[in-house]
Amino acid sequence: MGKIKVRLIILGLLVVLIISSLMTNPTTEEYLKFTEEESGIATPKNIEIERINFYIFSTYAPKRPLDNYGSVHLGFMGKFYQISEGQFDYPWWLEFFN
Template identity: 60%
Template structure:
């Protein structure tokens, strides 16, 4: 029950990853990305997705208010998340 209450939100992930428009402006091009979120109720997975090329960044697992990196980044959709869509 406690893990349901402490499951991090998407805003928690954005704050943790320190995403900001200033970082996007530091590139010499317009970077358009979204946060891919899959909620498993007891934990969640989060990954930044670059919209233009459909590339995914580092996948993090959110559990009990903390984030744990589970991948080094990849260029396609994580195969193991297909089962939950």
């Protein structure tokens, strides 16, 4: 197999990964359903969910009263992964995208 074929295969796989990530990027409603299933408790109406959409993945931070943030989750390909342990400030690395 030539170098060009290997590069084309890698490029094709990368394009498929990006397209599938774009199509399966979770919504805020899916995040709310996930948190309800995980905790067994519905999210109160006074809690705002801040979603930052990176198109191939998103981050979700429940904004608590008094401007504190709860645990942050990363949504990727229809799944959610916790990336913080409930800090009480905005994640520093998300400041770059605002």
